[in-house]
Amino acid sequence: MAHSSPATTPVLFTRDGFMRGLRASPPLLIGGLPFGLVTGLTAGAHGLSLLEAGLMSALVFAGSAQLIALGVWTAPVPVTTVSLASLTGNLRFMLMGPLLATWFDALRGWRRWLTLFFMIDHNWAMALKEIEAGRRDAAFLLGSGMPVWGVWILTTLIGHLSGSLVAAGPGHPLFFAALATFIALLAPMWRGRGDLLPWLAAAAVALAVSRLLPGTAWHIVAGALAGGLTGLLCERAKAGR
Amino acid sequence: MAQLHGPTVLAILGMAAGTFATRAGGYWLFSRVRPAPWVSTLLSYVPGCLFVSYVVPAVLAGGPKEWLGTAVALITVRLTGSVIWPIFTGTAAVWLVWALG
Numbered sequence: 001m002a003h004s005s006p007a008t009t010p011v012l013f014t015r016d017g018f019m020r021g022l023r024a025s026p027p028l029l030i031g032g033l034p035f036g037l038v039t040g041l042t043a044g045a046h047g048l049s050l051l052e053a054g055l056m057s058a059l060v061f062a063g064s065a066q067l068i069a070l071g072v073w074t075a076p077v078p079v080t081t082v083s084l085a086s087l088t089g090n091l092r093f094m095l096m097g098p099l100l101a102t103w104f105d106a107l108r109g110w111r112r113w114l115t116l117f118f119m120i121d122h123n124w125a126m127a128l129k130e131i132e133a134g135r136r137d138a139a140f141l142l143g144s145g146m147p148v149w150g151v152w153i154l155t156t157l158i159g160h161l162s163g164s165l166v167a168a169g170p171g172h173p174l175f176f177a178a179l180a181t182f183i184a185l186l187a188p189m190w191r192g193r194g195d196l197l198p199w200l201a202a203a204a205v206a207l208a209v210s211r212l213l214p215g216t217a218w219h220i221v222a223g224a225l226a227g228g229l230t231g232l233l234c235e236r237a238k239a240g241r
Numbered sequence: 242m243a244q245l246h247g248p249t250v251l252a253i254l255g256m257a258a259g260t261f262a263t264r265a266g267g268y269w270l271f272s273r274v275r276p277a278p279w280v281s282t283l284l285s286y287v288p289g290c291l292f293v294s295y296v297v298p299a300v301l302a303g304g305p306k307e308w309l310g311t312a313v314a315l316i317t318v319r320l321t322g323s324v325i326w327p328i329f330t331g332t333a334a335v336w337l338v339w340a341l342g
Contacts, residue, residue, distance in 0.1 A: 034325050051243045052253065059257035068295055069256055077248045083255030090260050091287050094267025101272045116265045173336040176307060180314045180331035182296050187318040187327075189289040198286045199293045206294035207301070220294045227290025228283040235282055 011106030012137045021123070021143025028122045028144070029151045035063045035181060036152050039070070040159020042178045046073040050160050057156040061117070061149055064185065065089030067178055072217040085217035088224055096124050102131060103138035111138075118145025197234055202227030306342075310335035 036057070043053035043066075060066055068089045069082040097104070097116065104112050115138060119127075123144040130140055166174060189195075206223030213219065276284075300311050314331030317323070 031325075034328055038328065048249060049244045049246075051245060052249050055245075055250070056253045056256065059253060060260050062260045064292075065256070065260055068291075069252075071295060071299065077252040079248065079252045079255050082252050083259045085259075086256040087259035087262060088287075089291060090263040091284055091291075093260075093263040094271070095276070095281065095284055097264060097266075097268030098271040098276075101268060104268050105272065113265060116268060117261060119264055173306070173310075173332065173339040176310050176335040177328055177332045179296065179299055179303075179307070180310060180328045182292055182299075183311055183314040183331065184318060184324045184327035186289070186292040186296055187315065188322075188324065189292060191289070195286075195289055198290055202290035202293040203297040207298050210298040210302075219298060220291060223294025224287050224291035227293065228286040231286030231290075232279055232283045 009134075009136050011103055013107060013111055013139045014137055015139070017137025017139035018143035020137065021126075021140040021145070022147060023143075024126055024140075025123075025144045025147040028120075028148050031122075032063070032148060032152060033155055036155025037159035037162070038177045038181050039063060039066050040156035040161075041163040041174065042067060042070045042159075043156065044160040044163035045172075045175050046070050047075065048073075048160075050157060053160045054153055054157050057153045058149075060086060061120070061152060062086065062090050063152070064182075067181060068220060069217070071178065072215070072220070074215050078216055081217040085220055088221045091224075092121075093119065096121075100124065100127055100131065100141070103127070103136075103141070107138055115139075115141050118142050118149060120145060120148060123148070194231070194234065198227040198231035201230040306335050306338045309338060 039057065040053055043056065044050075048056065056066060065086040069085045072078070072081060072085060097119065100119070104116065107115060118141060123141055126144060127141050130137075163174070166172070190199075202223040205226035206219040209219035209222045300307060310331045313334040314327035317327040317330040321327075
């Protein structure tokens with residue numbers, strides 16, 4: 001394979017790139033297993049049928065956002081709040097996509113939007129390294145994302161089925177798994193002392209809004225925005241000094 | 242098992258649209274308009290604060306059982322650095338108290 005400069009090599013979308021992504025995916029599959037199981041279990045606990053749980057994982061394909069939406073799932077389903085919760089829960093994707101623009105720009109039609117659908121945290125990080133290494137095959141993202149998607153649906157279904165096997169009713173300790181998942185994911189997000197005030201602001205606003213508007217997802221949206229604003233103000237204040 | 246309810250399907254489609262809007266919309270928007278630095282700064286705080294906003298009210302809405310589970314999960318994160326073990330130890334702790342009580 002001849003190596004020419006990245007700027008002049010056109011971006012490709014080939015079977016080889018897809019296979020390269022496929023070969024990079026196994027570690028991602030193992031890491032995702034418990035999250036799919038917890039999501040399926042939680043979906044079942046909130047009254048979603050097996051088909052609905054599978055459909056959600058197939059179409060949304062975003063673990064934390066699905067768990068957040070399920071956390072505020074009531075009957076009747078608050079369609080607007082769960083949609084908004086998913087959007088807020090995935091805001092990070094808005095900053096991630098543009099960094100792979102050299103690949104997406106070169107793709108035409110369905111290839112571009114399908115590849116974007118299969119962008120998750122892990123294969124995004126891998127794709128970034130591919131681009132830095134001068135590799136130009138955008139099918140890598142599809143190849144590394146599709147197996148994760150398949151396993152994600154499968155583990156959601158298994159989680160849902162195991163929940164109905166245990167016949168766990170509401171209040172069963174098994175459902176603490178969803179909250180435990182968030183606690184586990186939250187801890188490594190702590191970046192240092194600069195996060196203290198934003199996190200406190202988020203907690204306070206979220207608590208207040210959850211009292212004012214119980215049974216909705218607005219406290220999550222409000223808390224996330226309040227925390228973001230606090231972080232912004234803190235950085236401004238520090239820079240101004 | 243295989244039934245589909247209208248409102249649930251609608252909610253799933255809404256979630257799918259909201260999620261795809263971030264995956265595709267971010268690329269679409271910010272490859273045309275460079276995000277102002279303050280937007281990037283604000284958004285960089287969103288993931289952590291979002292999780293805090295979910296976890297804190299949910300933990301406080303629980304009882305001693307859930308508080309113990311939270312403590313066990315946090316200690317497990319601290320000791321193992323894993324994001325998977327705390328799910329098991331935290332849930333096991335809550336289950337144990339539930340079974341004993």
